[in-house]
Amino acid sequence: MREKLIEKGLLLVAFSAVAMIFLIAAFIFREGMPLMLKVGITNFIASTRWQPGQGKFGILPMIVGSLEVTILAIVIGAVLGLSCAMFLAEFAPRWSVRILKPMIELLAGIPSVVYGFIGVVVLVPWIRTVFGGPGFSVLAASIILGIMILPTVIAISLDAFNAVPPSYKEGSLALGATRWQTLSRVMIPGARSGIIAAFILGMGRAVGETMAVIMVAGNALTLPVSVLQPVRTLTSNIALEMGYAAGDHQAALFATGVVLFVIIVILNTAALLITRRRR
Amino acid sequence: MIEKQGGAEPVIRYFAPDALVQDSNGAVREIVAADPAAIGYVSYGLVDERVRALALNGVMPTTETVRSGKYPVGRRFLFLTTGVVDSTAGHFIDFTLSPAGQQALAEEGLIRVD
Numbered sequence: 001m002r003e004k005l006i007e008k009g010l011l012l013v014a015f016s017a018v019a020m021i022f023l024i025a026a027f028i029f030r031e032g033m034p035l036m037l038k039v040g041i042t043n044f045i046a047s048t049r050w051q052p053g054q055g056k057f058g059i060l061p062m063i064v065g066s067l068e069v070t071i072l073a074i075v076i077g078a079v080l081g082l083s084c085a086m087f088l089a090e091f092a093p094r095w096s097v098r099i100l101k102p103m104i105e106l107l108a109g110i111p112s113v114v115y116g117f118i119g120v121v122v123l124v125p126w127i128r129t130v131f132g133g134p135g136f137s138v139l140a141a142s143i144i145l146g147i148m149i150l151p152t153v154i155a156i157s158l159d160a161f162n163a164v165p166p167s168y169k170e171g172s173l174a175l176g177a178t179r180w181q182t183l184s185r186v187m188i189p190g191a192r193s194g195i196i197a198a199f200i201l202g203m204g205r206a207v208g209e210t211m212a213v214i215m216v217a218g219n220a221l222t223l224p225v226s227v228l229q230p231v232r233t234l235t236s237n238i239a240l241e242m243g244y245a246a247g248d249h250q251a252a253l254f255a256t257g258v259v260l261f262v263i264i265v266i267l268n269t270a271a272l273l274i275t276r277r278r279r
Numbered sequence: 280m281i282e283k284q285g286g287a288e289p290v291i292r293y294f295a296p297d298a299l300v301q302d303s304n305g306a307v308r309e310i311v312a313a314d315p316a317a318i319g320y321v322s323y324g325l326v327d328e329r330v331r332a333l334a335l336n337g338v339m340p341t342t343e344t345v346r347s348g349k350y351p352v353g354r355r356f357l358f359l360t361t362g363v364v365d366s367t368a369g370h371f372i373d374f375t376l377s378p379a380g381q382q383a384l385a386e387e388g389l390i391r392v393d
Contacts, residue, residue, distance in 0.1 A: 239302070
């Protein structure tokens with residue numbers, strides 16, 4: 001009897017988490033869809049003019065901006081994170097793993113304002129003096145995000161490396177392959193689905209991050225052509241304007257949330273499909 | 280958006296789309312203080328020794344020029360209620376408009392209305 005009660009209780013809790021997601025989705029769609037239909041979905045996502053005061057709601061620059069920042073961030077995070085995971089999985093002596101792993105996990109606990117602040121004080125002036133432009137740019141946001149997603153990328157790809165059966169590695173080494181050959185020809189293909197999942201989860205984090213991006217991206221409304229130009233992401237647009245938006249303007253911010261929601265669902269579905277197919 | 284009551288019809292101008300946008304007056308001031316090429320747009324009360332206020336149409340922003348409307352870009356703070364002002368809210372509005380309240384606002388860099 002008690003057993004049953006606990007079982008049912010846990011089931012209820014598990015479903016309430018799912019219910020929460022549906023409630024959030026239903027809410028943002030209810031608030032955002034009417035405006036999207038009013039201005040036209042194509043117009044909303046393909047027009048470049050965002051002038052809420054004049055009834056102009058075009059978020060193309062922000063969609064492009066979000067994608068640019070995210071892709072560049074995942075490239076930076078993938079190169080650094082995968083290198084780090086390879087080192088930890090194959091080359092690092094045990095004592096250094098015991099120091100490095102907790103340190104990397106600590107990186108995940110640093111609040112995003114702190115990353116943003118370091119970006120404003122150190123990175124932005126550096127980009128301004130070295131490359132020119134205002135410094136607040138796609139590049140600044142991508143570098144900060146690339147560092148922020150490192151813990152996710154490292155932890156998940158490290159798990160993937162550790163999940164490769166030891167016999168593969170031993171077999172490869174026994175056949176006379178060097179450690180690097182073993183890593184690049186056996187371990188990476190073996191851990192492939194996990195590594196791709198790591199990148200996609202990192203990407204999900206990068207798309208959703210708001211605070212640090214607002215601080216270093218400059219938030220201008222133009223379509224960013226160069227990485228040195230300022231950019232406004234979808235999340236930044238919502239966070240910047242929600243405070244003083246009303247009526248159609250507020251609905252347009254919810255509609256921005258709808259677009260963001262769809263992008264994230266697409267990313268997560270891709271992650272699921274890729275990890276499932278490779279297994 | 281700046282509305283200028285120039286001629287018979289109001290002239291409406293917009294911020295350039297490639298202008299940087301920050302989420303607070305303080306952040307704008309930090310950028311201007313750090314970047315030699317920057318021009319920013321902040322509340323008068325936030326101008327300090329690290330940044331310099333500029334004249335518009337030859338008029339420098341001072342308490343007097345903003346108050347008289349000679350300085351072209353000033354904005355008012357508004358109290359909004361649902362129409363029924365209860366006693367607590369009413370007292371607060373009275374206090375804000377009293378000499379003591381106005382003095383406190385002036386010390387924060389805002390401009391008196393009395």
